[in-house]
Amino acid sequence: MNAIVYQKFGNTAVLQSIDQPKPIIQSSQILVKVKAFSINPMDWKIRKGEMTLMSGSKFPKHTGTDFSGTVEEIGGSVSGFMKGDEVFGVVKDMMKEGVSAEYVAVPASLVWKKPSMISFPQAASIPVVGTAAVTALEKMGKINSQTSVLVNGATGGFGMFLLQLLKQRGADVTAVTNSKGVEFAKKWGANAVIDYTKENVLSQSSTYDIVIDLSGKMGYKAAKQIMQSKAIFLNPTPKPIEIPVSFFKNLFTSKKHIVIVSSPSTNYIDVLLGAVKDGMQIEVNKVFPFSQYREAYQYTEQGGYIGKVVVEIK
Known part of the structure; x- marks a missing residue:
């Protein structure tokens, strides 16, 4: 599968697309075929080496924290999901994991079903900033x-x-x-x-x-x-x-x-899902194709845009 990684700290030039094996899930995990992932300021703070006390200096590193997609595989101890379900979620440790890949394996406790009234880019925009x-x-x-x-x-x-x-x-x-x-x-x-x-x-x-x-x-x-x-x-x-x-x-x-130090959980996501059901608007300013991942991060780091910026995988 294609994945975005970096082998050293730096600007967007250190990002590269590589081919790596599809993740093998544990019994408590779900394998998600990623449709979209959003970009958050923490992504480039980690990539630039500003958070090394928490992120460590072991490479390669992935980027991206929250995502949306469809369920590809379900761990043996997981219930409540079926293959093909449209979902969104977040990695367990944003300092050391990433979702910028065609597939991601995450704990089932950090995956939620996507409301039908919002798109994959909108759903990928929810967990990090919504929880915050x-x-x-x-x-x-x-x-x-x-x-x-x-x-x-x-x-x-x-x-x-x-x-x-x-x-x-x-x-x-x-x-x-x-x-x-x-x-x-x-x-x-x-x-x-x-x-x-x-x-x-x-x-x-x-x-x-x-x-x-x-x-x-x-x-x-x-x-x-x-x-x-x-x-x-x-x-x-x-x-x-x-x-x-x-x-x-x-x-x-x-x-x-x-x-403010926040961490996504079902309690917080339930509040947000209730708000979405009641008509909360999720503005996605721009959606970049996966092939333009560097441009997506450059655009986001400049700031001044409205809402969220998302990378889409097709």
Whole structure:
């Protein structure tokens, strides 16, 4: 089967397509014929060597974390699936595994049936950023129409899910995005939208109960000036050092810095599937063919797009 791997850390030039054997599944696994896989920022952070403490330096490495496809083979201890079922899922260890191949073997506990009303590219877009959005909601605690939330970088994949989930819960949401994202942010439920190409959110007078920085460009230090006295700053893209440092800093300030670390599970996916059933929109900005995998990663790493970017295998 064809698979995308890399033999050293670096930019997209290190990615290469190779032929390797189809995976042999264990009794608790499912073999999926991959139809699509999405691209997430963690993919290139790992590939560039920014996460070596967790990913290790053993090569070759694969890329890609969440996928969709059809069931090809079922392990002996697996029930509830049949060959040919349309499914989506995620690898168990995104730091050391990947789905950028024609077939992938994953635990049955990390595979879910694809809703018929969404496409394979849409389904492949759900697990990583969708789970992160649900986790962010949990970190926010009780929210209602009086809760003011600023979402910075609001119209990428993470923001797409988060805005719609916040709307379901009635929060007062201000979204920060570029000119292309303004109408999407409104459609997904933002009460107010700031176009960062025209206005600096840090220079305005409004303050917020919750600030979440999905772009990774604002940072806690800058965000404090638009946070209310007992507000929280949610950081879904922490540097490794920020995880322990934030804990100790929070002991001495009322403006809390909360790191988001998420992991897909059935409980989270059930929330997302319920939202999809209720009409949640999943915007796939661009679908690249498997042969253009380098171009797909180059496009994604440039940023500024709406929703998700997906690689499709036919």
